[in-house]
Amino acid sequence: MRVLKSAAAVVLGAVLLLAASFAAVAQGLEAALAKFTSDSYTETDAAIADIAASGHPRATALIEALQDGRLYVSEDKRVLWRDHAGQLLEAATGNAVDLGAAGTVKPVRINNRIRRSIEAALGGLTLLSAAPAKRFEAAQAVFKSKDAKALPALETALQRETDAGIKRALAEARAAVVLNTPDAKDSDKIAAVAIIRARGDQDARALLAGLAADQSESVRRAVADAVAAIDDRLAAWSVAQNLWYGLSLGSVLLLAAIGLAITFGVMGVINMAHGEMVMLGAYTTFLVQDVIRGTVPGLFDYSLAIAIPLAFMVAALVGIAIERGVIRFLYGRPLETLLATWGISLILQQSVRTGFGPTNREVGAPHFMSGAFELGGLTVTWNRLWIIVFAGIIFVLLLAALRFTTLGLHMRAVTQNRRMSSAMAIATGRIDALTFALGSGIAGLAGVALSQIDNVSPNLGQSYIIDSFLVVVFGGVGNLWGTLVGALSLGVANKFLEPYAGAVLGKILLLVIVILFIQKRPRGLFALKGRAVEA
Amino acid sequence: MKRTILRTAMAASVAALASLPLSVGASAQDTIKVGILHSLSGTMAISETTLKDVMLMLIEEQNKKGGLLGKKLEAVVVDPASNWPLFAEKARELISKEKVASVFGCWTSVSRKSVLPVFKELNSILFYPVQYEGEESERNVFYTGAAPNQQAIPAVDYLMKEEEVKRWVLAGTDYVYPRTTNKILEAYLKAKGVKAEDIMINYTPFGHSDWQTIVADIKKFGSAGKKTAVVSTINGDANVPFYKELGNQGIAAKDIPVVAFSVGEEELAGIDTKPLVGHLAAWNYFQSIKDPNNDAFIAKWKAFTNNPKRVSNDPMEAHVIGFNMWVKAVEKVKSTDPDKVIDALPGIEAANLTGGTSKMLPNHHITKPVFIGEIKADGQFDVVWKTDGLVAGDAWSKELEGSKDLVADWVDKKCGNFNTKTNKCGS
Numbered sequence: 034m035r036v037l038k039s040a041a042a043v044v045l046g047a048v049l050l051l052a053a054s055f056a057a058v059a060q061g062l063e064a065a066l067a068k069f070t071s072d073s074y075t076e077t078d079a080a081i082a083d084i085a086a087s088g089h090p091r092a093t094a095l096i097e098a099l100q101d102g103r104l105y106v107s108e109d110k111r112v113l114w115r116d117h118a119g120q121l122l123e124a125a126t127g128n129a130v131d132l133g134a135a136g137t138v139k140p141v142r143i144n145n146r147i148r149r150s151i152e153a154a155l156g157g158l159t160l161l162s163a164a165p166a167k168r169f170e171a172a173q174a175v176f177k178s179k180d181a182k183a184l185p186a187l188e189t190a191l192q193r194e195t196d197a198g199i200k201r202a203l204a205e206a207r208a209a210v211v212l213n214t215p216d217a218k219d220s221d222k223i224a225a226v227a228i229i230r231a232r233g234d235q236d237a238r239a240l241l242a243g244l245a246a247d248q249s250e251s252v253r254r255a256v257a258d259a260v261a262a263i264d265d266r267l268a269a270w271s272v273a274q275n276l277w278y279g280l281s282l283g284s285v286l287l288l289a290a291i292g293l294a295i296t297f298g299v300m301g302v303i304n305m306a307h308g309e310m311v312m313l314g315a316y317t318t319f320l321v322q323d324v325i326r327g328t329v330p331g332l333f334d335y336s337l338a339i340a341i342p343l344a345f346m347v348a349a350l351v352g353i354a355i356e357r358g359v360i361r362f363l364y365g366r367p368l369e370t371l372l373a374t375w376g377i378s379l380i381l382q383q384s385v386r387t388g389f390g391p392t393n394r395e396v397g398a399p400h401f402m403s404g405a406f407e408l409g410g411l412t413v414t415w416n417r418l419w420i421i422v423f424a425g426i427i428f429v430l431l432l433a434a435l436r437f438t439t440l441g442l443h444m445r446a447v448t449q450n451r452r453m454s455s456a457m458a459i460a461t462g463r464i465d466a467l468t469f470a471l472g473s474g475i476a477g478l479a480g481v482a483l484s485q486i487d488n489v490s491p492n493l494g495q496s497y498i499i500d501s502f503l504v505v506v507f508g509g510v511g512n513l514w515g516t517l518v519g520a521l522s523l524g525v526a527n528k529f530l531e532p533y534a535g536a537v538l539g540k541i542l543l544l545v546i547v548i549l550f551i552q553k554r555p556r557g558l559f560a561l562k563g564r565a566v567e568a
Numbered sequence: 569m570k571r572t573i574l575r576t577a578m579a580a581s582v583a584a585l586a587s588l589p590l591s592v593g594a595s596a597q598d599t600i601k602v603g604i605l606h607s608l609s610g611t612m613a614i615s616e617t618t619l620k621d622v623m624l625m626l627i628e629e630q631n632k633k634g635g636l637l638g639k640k641l642e643a644v645v646v647d648p649a650s651n652w653p654l655f656a657e658k659a660r661e662l663i664s665k666e667k668v669a670s671v672f673g674c675w676t677s678v679s680r681k682s683v684l685p686v687f688k689e690l691n692s693i694l695f696y697p698v699q700y701e702g703e704e705s706e707r708n709v710f711y712t713g714a715a716p717n718q719q720a721i722p723a724v725d726y727l728m729k730e731e732e733v734k735r736w737v738l739a740g741t742d743y744v745y746p747r748t749t750n751k752i753l754e755a756y757l758k759a760k761g762v763k764a765e766d767i768m769i770n771y772t773p774f775g776h777s778d779w780q781t782i783v784a785d786i787k788k789f790g791s792a793g794k795k796t797a798v799v800s801t802i803n804g805d806a807n808v809p810f811y812k813e814l815g816n817q818g819i820a821a822k823d824i825p826v827v828a829f830s831v832g833e834e835e836l837a838g839i840d841t842k843p844l845v846g847h848l849a850a851w852n853y854f855q856s857i858k859d860p861n862n863d864a865f866i867a868k869w870k871a872f873t874n875n876p877k878r879v880s881n882d883p884m885e886a887h888v889i890g891f892n893m894w895v896k897a898v899e900k901v902k903s904t905d906p907d908k909v910i911d912a913l914p915g916i917e918a919a920n921l922t923g924g925t926s927k928m929l930p931n932h933h934i935t936k937p938v939f940i941g942e943i944k945a946d947g948q949f950d951v952v953w954k955t956d957g958l959v960a961g962d963a964w965s966k967e968l969e970g971s972k973d974l975v976a977d978w979v980d981k982k983c984g985n986f987n988t989k990t991n992k993c994g995s
Contacts, residue, residue, distance in 0.1 A: 102945075144942055148846060235788060235791035239793045386609065395839060398840065405817055414780075414816040489838065492611055495775075496777060528781060532781060537771055
């Protein structure tokens with residue numbers, strides 16, 4: 034009886050205590066939420082810390098809502114949030130709210146400082162999340178915030194974690210926290226330095242270099258060693274990085290120049306309007322995306338695939354019009370061709386400016402072309418990678434078209450000996466038009482790719498025309514392989530010069546090198562040989 | 569809606585193609601002509617075309633109110649086609665052939681420098697609406713854009729105080745505005761105790777499009793364990809590929825913020841801004857600022873351009889202020905005579921669009937509030953900081969050795985570069 038009574042008392046006490054503590058938690062949340070209503074960054078910052086510390090079950094959801102701009106303050110100073118389903122809820126109680134009753138709501142404003150606090154708070158709260166991706170993100174966030182309050186949660190997470198990658202991230206986060214705890218033991222700190230050293234990237238270097246100066250001798254030595262080791266590793270990777278950037282710039286140059294290699298290299302037409310064909314390709318991409326956004330947003334990731342044939346056709350048709358309308362009357366008169374095509378380029382630019390306005394147009398990146406991934410010490414951006422692939426495919430296709438198709442055969446025949454071809458019943462006029470269309474169409478394809486990395490504005494083409502001529506002349510007029518090697522070597526040379534000479538001087542140096550080279554070999558890298566050259 | 573854009577654009581391009589002055593408005597003999605000298609074709613058309621439209625709107629509005637001194641205003645639009653020497657020719661044409669009462673125009677500093685001798689020789693008035701590098705004060709020019717102390721210095725102060733930035737990347741396009749601004753900023757930072765090794769200065773050519781190396785360098789510079797920020801004076805078209813590369817390489821604003829002086833609402837219109845949220849810009853005006861004047865202006869602007877998505881930006885506000893000041897000065901002296909108007913302008917006040925009243929100073933610069941805005945996902949800016957009151961524009965920077973003793977005063981001293989040490993005019 035007595036035992037039962039005391040047991041009941043204990044249970045009652047426990048229930049009371051639980052209720053009281055729950056009430057305290059709820060009260061803590063309410064007090065924290067009130068701080069959002071003052072519209073001051075300092076108060077918002079404090080509110081985040083309080084909510085994270087409150088231990089309330091809705092804490093994570095509320096801070097995530099703040100991060101996404103889904104946390105609001107109503108006119109009557111109540112804090113509301115919208116859940117993922119789009120339902121407006123009262124933050125303090127979790128009850129649904131009718132927007133009509135709440136009047137107008139204003140999102141709680143955040144700035145960079147608040148974003149950092151949010152990231153740190155979420156990192157601490159989601160270390161034990163069920164989703165692996167979230168745990169990984171949380172570990173990264175704690176690595177950055179070095180928040181000592183997250184240490185107990187980190188230890189628990191480390192013990193429970195089974196995924197090796199996340200475990201390593203957690204260990205790195207723990208090392209970051211330990212290194213920034215002033216009273217941690219030296220042996221712990223040295224072990225932590227080793228973990229960070231193994232991570233070896235720029236963030237790791239930043240963490241070690243930014244440590245407080247008042248460390249013991251042994252820790253300081255370990256840190257200095259680790260920073261030196263990371264620097265060595267990064268220096269080695271920077272060579273690979275320059276090479277990669279050079280390849281990427283080279284592929285852009287190749288794309289811009291390869292159409293010109295046909296019109297200028299094969300046909301001998303100095304086409305100053307080549308850049309505008311690139312621009313037309315880019316605007317076609319913009320139009321395709323505009324239509325897709327307006328009608329079937331679901332197809333957005335395929336917008337570039339749809340734009341590719343259209344851009345080719347648009348640029349090729351304009352190319353035929355230019356060739357049939359102007360250039361065919363000017364064959365053999367390079368100066369007149371130059372002036373006429375330059376005039377055409379101005380007309381095209383101004384018509385686009387008239388039709389689409391002078392400002393830049395937004396061309397979005399499909400999902401698979403945004404962001405980057407790490408490859409060792411290398412940051413590889415997806416859009417650049419795809420552009421390299423795209424340039425390679427176009428090059429191979431063009432090479433095959435010239436070698437294995439009848440049109441390609443006729444093209445080569447006409448450019449090598451026009452009169453003989455004509456005698457062999459090849460319609461040289463038609464072949465001229467088609468060759469020019471092919472060159473222009475490929476420029477249009479380049480426009481699709483360049484819309485991903487550059488402005489889509491009427492000036493787009495101008496910035497590439499000089500570089501394109503440079504590549505074709507350097508590589509050797511009339512040789513596609515020359516254009517490939519020329520583009521890649523100019524790209525790589527540019528990227529190796531840039532870190533030492535700067536972007537402006539690097540470009541000047543490169544021009545000087547090319548000029549000297551052309552002095553030595555006037556026909557470029559891969560000069561055509563034989564009678565065809567003299568014709 | 570599309571048709572009217574096309575129509576206005578076509579009107580503009582007809583003017584551009586014909587390369588002849590296009591007069592808009594009343595054709596009667598008795599009008600006051602206002603010259604508009606903005607590029608409608610070429611590289612700078614991207615920024616300057618908008619300013620031409622704003623001027624046309626302001627003039628139309630003034631005519632609806634009954635014109636000026638009982639006469640109608642008549643806009644004379646010329647197209648200098650982003651060609652600097654052509655700016656001087658077109659300015660001469662406006663002043664001597666068209667006999668305009670004043671000119672509103674220019675964007676780049678080099679175009680301003682190119683027209684200066686013409687305005688001096690023919691004694692006319694130029695209102696220059698763009699933020700610039702300072703180190704200049706001319707009797708015939710009124711600078712309604714920001715001087716460095718009204719944009720660059722407050723922005724750096726903000727980063728130092730709010731973001732506790734210790735390491736600085738000064739990145740700019742290679743021409744006079746970024747070079748001078750960075751020189752001023754470097755001197756300012758060093759005076760604030762920033763060491764030389766914590767400052768990285770980088771210049772790129774106009775229209776630079778391959779930012780991979782530079783963005784990687786910025787990342788590397790930022791890995792020294794101190795909070796790093798980028799101060800960008802990158803101009804025009806180069807900004808889009810720069811921000812795209814930043815976004816793709818994952819440099820988030822909360823790690824390395826970029827504060828830009830040449831990126832406004834118009835420039836962001838061509839970029840997907842979601843990866844850029846939190847990066848900063850410093851201006852004297854943002855479209856998002858809530859103020860009755862601003863709301864009314866935006867509504868009028870959208871109606872005038874017949875485009876509900878049309879954005880407004882800082883240089884547009886500068887033209888609004890400049891035009892209203894000119895109107896007030898002309899009304900005050902009841903004449904459009906350049907000498908009288910030039911003497912009347914200092915001291916004239918006009919409401920700006922952000923709730924204050926700007927005043928023309930004796931050094932021909934104006935007082936302006938300074939705002940720091942963060943880029944939002946919708947391409948607008950959220951103001952995170954502003955100066956307490958209005959900041960007076962300094963023609964001569966206090967940070968540079970050569971110019972700190974100079975003052976410009978066209979009221980008492982009648983001099984644009986009065987040396988306070990030697991008490992002489994002309995440095």
